[in-house]
Amino acid sequence: MTLTLLPGIIARTVETPRYTANVLERPAAGEAARTVVFVHGNVSSSHFYQPTMLALPDDVHAIAIDLRGFGESETKPVDATRGLRDFSDDVLSVLDALGLDAVHLVGWSMGGGVVSQLLLDAPERVLSLTLEAPVSPYGFGGTHGPDGARNDADGAGTGGGGANPDFVARLVAGDTSADEQTSPRTVFRTAYTAKPEAHAELEDLWVASMLTTKTGVDNYPGDLVESPNWPGFAAGTRGVLNTMAPQHHDVSAIVDLPAKPPILWIHGDKDAIVSDGSFFDLNMLGQVGVVPGWPGADVAPPQPMKLQTRAVLDRYRANGGEYREVALPEAGHAPHLDEHEAFVAELVAHISR
Numbered sequence: 001m002t003l004t005l006l007p008g009i010i011a012r013t014v015e016t017p018r019y020t021a022n023v024l025e026r027p028a029a030g031e032a033a034r035t036v037v038f039v040h041g042n043v044s045s046s047h048f049y050q051p052t053m054l055a056l057p058d059d060v061h062a063i064a065i066d067l068r069g070f071g072e073s074e075t076k077p078v079d080a081t082r083g084l085r086d087f088s089d090d091v092l093s094v095l096d097a098l099g100l101d102a103v104h105l106v107g108w109s110m111g112g113g114v115v116s117q118l119l120l121d122a123p124e125r126v127l128s129l130t131l132e133a134p135v136s137p138y139g140f141g142g143t144h145g146p147d148g149a150r151n152d153a154d155g156a157g158t159g160g161g162g163a164n165p166d167f168v169a170r171l172v173a174g175d176t177s178a179d180e181q182t183s184p185r186t187v188f189r190t191a192y193t194a195k196p197e198a199h200a201e202l203e204d205l206w207v208a209s210m211l212t213t214k215t216g217v218d219n220y221p222g223d224l225v226e227s228p229n230w231p232g233f234a235a236g237t238r239g240v241l242n243t244m245a246p247q248h249h250d251v252s253a254i255v256d257l258p259a260k261p262p263i264l265w266i267h268g269d270k271d272a273i274v275s276d277g278s279f280f281d282l283n284m285l286g287q288v289g290v291v292p293g294w295p296g297a298d299v300a301p302p303q304p305m306k307l308q309t310r311a312v313l314d315r316y317r318a319n320g321g322e323y324r325e326v327a328l329p330e331a332g333h334a335p336h337l338d339e340h341e342a343f344v345a346e347l348v349a350h351i352s353r
Helices: 046-055 085-097 110-121 165-173 184-192 203-210 252-256 282-287 305-318 340-351
Strands: 010-015 020-026 034-039 060-065 103-108 126-132 224-226 233-235 263-268 323-328
Touching: 010 085, 020 046, 020 085, 034 046, 034 085, 034 110, 034 340, 046 060, 046 103, 046 203, 046 340, 060 085, 085 110, 103 110, 103 340, 110 126, 110 252, 126 340, 165 184, 184 203, 252 305, 263 305, 263 340, 305 323, 323 340
Parallel strands: 034 060, 034 103, 103 126, 126 263, 263 323
Antiparallel strands: 010 020, 020 060, 224 233
16 A cells, blocks of 8 residues: 555655655645644554645645654654654654744644643743643553553553554554454544544555554563563553553643643544543453453552643643643544534634634
8 A cells, every 4th residue: 555645735755864754745725824833642653644734724834744754754762761752853854954933833643742742841932832641641451540540650551561462463564454443444443533434535545654663672662571460461662552551651841831832632432542432441341351460549540641631731821821621422443534614614723823
């Protein structure tokens, strides 16, 4: 399968001191009044944002960046002990190479964590932040309560060991079928979107985008270590999934930034991946009996992901910041696809303020 550029989108290779990045661009008509930078999520690429870029007003310069090991960017190891900083530093290096100072940032899923980390490290580069179905400020899995208290010190049940091995094998094989629950196409239909029938025209592009994911211990999913805690493994120090383990990723300190750009948090009510009962959270799977041996909610509770995001953003507001939450009732994990017009309208309103 090939990655197709939609009419009006161009691709650029951008050399930076950190990595060679593939960047998609929808130029502004005339002089750009503002620049919006899109950062994709896990097991995807910049190509997922093409329709959104094309729908923006003519005076918007839109770019989407392929993170390392995704899309057509260079594959380099991911140091998970830095949380998502390898990715956020890469984004900053692309902005520097393109001569872009302060921009409007949009991050989807894992990309929401990437742009939040960028905000934390370089707030002067962020005019506004849009978090689309973002990973919790406390990472993915292994925490409980609104303040992200860890279930275990070692992040048991999180990180590289949580990936389905058959799904990884199908990524390696370039599987384009929909024959199994673990095929990328089926995962797109059942987890990424709540409206699979609405995406038939571009579904091959979305699947091709997913299949660009580079696999291995240094990329997706990463490594793991043994743990005395259920389910017997914990997050390692290398690769993509370990970047979001709770001992590596915590961006809740955005609430203490002296200057706080406005934040739009937009998510789908039908999100199967980031929710308060996510079936991608091993503790949730243990609670419903899919993974045996679950020790109970007092030991390994499922993570209330949206509750945690809301709690951090409420503190952001209480400390002088501004945020707006938009929940789209018919959207899944990809609101920019499932509710395209509503997503674009909310984004344009946000960056126009």
